[in-house]
Amino acid sequence: MATSNKPPAPPLARRLWDTGFPVTVVLLVLLVVWYGAAWGMNANAAIERVLEPTGNPWTWQALMTTTWNMERPVMPAPHQIALDFWSSLMDWPLDSPRNLMFHVAVTGETTLVGFVLGTLLGLVLAVAIVHSRTLDRALLPWIVASQTVPVLAIAPIVLVILGSLGMEGLAPKAVISMYLSFFPVTVAMVQGLRSPQVIETEMLHTYAASPWQALWLLRLPAALPFLFPALRVGIAASLVGAMVAELPTGAVAGLGARLLTGSYYGNTLSIWSALVMSSLLGVLLTTVVAVTEHLALRHRRI
Incomplete structure (x- = not known):
């Protein structure tokens, strides 16, 4: 033996x-x-304020x-932030704007909608770029260039355009969130869809497989290991986009709005509590994606 x-x-x-x-x-x-x-x-x-008077x-x-x-x-001490964080969760009802979970629900909704839209847009662009040399040359440089424009400069433009179309509330914030999340998905999927070796693509040609069959049977399965790391980056970027989008929209709810309100009134404890909650929300969302990756790719592991 x-x-x-x-x-x-x-x-x-x-x-x-x-x-x-x-x-x-x-x-x-x-x-x-x-x-x-x-x-x-x-x-x-x-x-000056406490001891000398x-x-x-x-x-x-x-x-x-x-x-x-x-x-x-x-600069709040850690125990002050912990006490304010606990108080905001336990001392107020869930539907109260003073409860952090109320703002988490608003920002989380925008994040998920923007993430789904960004992922779909990234997948469509990647498939189009891989299957068309013209689109590869025409789209990819603009996609890369789009990320050089600060999101704070894009947000007012999005608000004006969508506002003229009668789209308010969730839609503008989701579009801004999508703007940050589609890029990593697009770039990773382009690389992943091009990862199959020549011998694998030629084998499908010998079976007279159509481009869509090659995409479904070969390219997409080969791209999965590239997709999920991009999704982890994308959902974190979507959360950042959702919080940034709440600043110029004048939102009264959401973690970004909570940060803005705290800065207006000089309430640093509120600002730090919102930052801690946004970090926890980001960890939760990326963990969900990581668990999904483990379940989807466990058959590939040795």
Whole structure:
């Protein structure tokens, strides 16, 4: 009987330690630096607004406590952000604009719609470019050039054009989100659809396969490993586009609108809580795509 030379897997506790220890160290260093930055950036305001008006002598311990617990800090301490984040989720009903989940639902809807539209547009453009040399030369340079224009410059134009057509609300924000998400899908799918080797395409020619049959049976399956990494990038770009789109549209709901409102009123805690929630939403969306990739490509894994 043949024996395997593969070394035994390390115990679970050892694997968790090897993975968790570096992450824990980095997290602790980040927290120390963050608290130090909060102390330094809030010190002047704490002295001028809180400590000096009392007329009493103060110590460095009092300064440290004050800088980490100011009502409107320049740089919030991590525990302040955590408390504001928890309060926004638990102290208000889900349909209240003060609840972060209310804004997550608005931004998430725009993100998903823009992502689906961007993916479909990217797939259509990639198929057209691969099957037409004229479109390859005519479209691909413009597709690349489109990403050199800042999305903040595109947003007002989209609003004016779609507004003149009577399209308001979700549609303009989804189009702006689509603008950022279609590019990685297009570029990756062009590469993926061209990845089959010559011998594979010639074999289909010997069976008199039509271009659409070659696309369905050979090119699309070969492009899947290129598609899913692009989808992870695309859905993250779609989230960014959705949040950016909420700024010039004057939206009153959504994580982008929450950031804008916080900046207007100098509420840095609200700004940081919205940033944390947007990060969590991005992680969730990319994880869903990664899980879908694992399920779709598990038959390819050895």
